Amino acid sequence: MLRKLFYLVPVVAFCALAGYFALALRPDRDPHELPSVLIDKPGPEFALPSLNGGDRVTSDGLKGHVVVVNFFASWCVPCREEHPMLMRLAEKEHVPLYGISYKDNAEDSRRVLQLLGDPYRRIALDRDGRTGFDYGVYGVPETFVLDKNGRIRKRFVGPLAADTVQNELLPLLQELNKS
Amino acid sequence: MKPLVAALLLALAVAGTAFAVEPKERLADPVLEARARAISQGLRCLVCQNESIDESGADLAHDVRVLLRERMTAGDTDAQAIAYIVSRYGDFVLLQPPMKPATYALWFAPPLLLAGVAVGVGAAIRRRAATRAPAETPLDSAERARLARLMQESE
Numbered sequence: 001m002l003r004k005l006f007y008l009v010p011v012v013a014f015c016a017l018a019g020y021f022a023l024a025l026r027p028d029r030d031p032h033e034l035p036s037v038l039i040d041k042p043g044p045e046f047a048l049p050s051l052n053g054g055d056r057v058t059s060d061g062l063k064g065h066v067v068v069v070n071f072f073a074s075w076c077v078p079c080r081e082e083h084p085m086l087m088r089l090a091e092k093e094h095v096p097l098y099g100i101s102y103k104d105n106a107e108d109s110r111r112v113l114q115l116l117g118d119p120y121r122r123i124a125l126d127r128d129g130r131t132g133f134d135y136g137v138y139g140v141p142e143t144f145v146l147d148k149n150g151r152i153r154k155r156f157v158g159p160l161a162a163d164t165v166q167n168e169l170l171p172l173l174q175e176l177n178k179s
Numbered sequence: 180m181k182p183l184v185a186a187l188l189l190a191l192a193v194a195g196t197a198f199a200v201e202p203k204e205r206l207a208d209p210v211l212e213a214r215a216r217a218i219s220q221g222l223r224c225l226v227c228q229n230e231s232i233d234e235s236g237a238d239l240a241h242d243v244r245v246l247l248r249e250r251m252t253a254g255d256t257d258a259q260a261i262a263y264i265v266s267r268y269g270d271f272v273l274l275q276p277p278m279k280p281a282t283y284a285l286w287f288a289p290p291l292l293l294a295g296v297a298v299g300v301g302a303a304i305r306r307r308a309a310t311r312a313p314a315e316t317p318l319d320s321a322e323r324a325r326l327a328r329l330m331q332e333s334e
Contacts, residue, residue: 031229034268034269034271035269036269037265037267037268037269037270050313103225103238129242133242133243133246133267134267134268136268136269138225138226138239139226
């Protein structure tokens, strides 16, 4: 009896491996996407100049509301791909979007927003990428959801896709706004 | 002439892949610079993901190299400087994964698997040796007689 079970070992091992591969090779899984170590931790502090003048944009200024912080740049091609989605979020869903212009010069950021429309409530200039580094940004666009206490609740790497927005971002915002 | 050009190009290519640290990034203090180089060889570039920041020409790798050197100039120990980077990007930036409960499977699975296979193969070899057919026995008289008869028939 035990011997017969022994012959099942390769079968079980094969199924385990095949199962793992099936999960790891899912077409919608991006192996380059990294989990953020900052999830559920207070968002890094910053006080950056504002793109459109006025007071500095600070991390403290974002507290008290559930906000979405989006790192973008005029030189970033996937940001353009994402841009219509940001416009929709701002106009249709009234999502409080804050932009951080990452390693870009103010003139170029301003021009691209004039061209495509500006979905952000306020825009901070992270000229040297220091704030991006504090947030663990490794490629724009990246989008962070901060709760009322300024904690990072979610990070999205790359352009926000329609199904991600529908299934993850909007439900999360709804839930955070309730509490 | 041609071999010379080829050798020169090869030398350049090798020099290019050896490190991506730009001259102006380097610290004046050679000891500090050596420490920074050693650390950056163990840190992953998150854009290319299979290169260290020491080898990578990516913009982000450059930024991290500069930040790392800033921390070290400010007096960070190696461990503090590494912790500073890890606190932002997570353990994934370490090319050598740290030893901790979450990574035990990673560290111990290969030797355990190897040991398991060695035990299995050893057992199989021992069993085969034990069941090998006994040495040949000479023919008895009845068999010899039958063999002689068969040989005669075939002639």
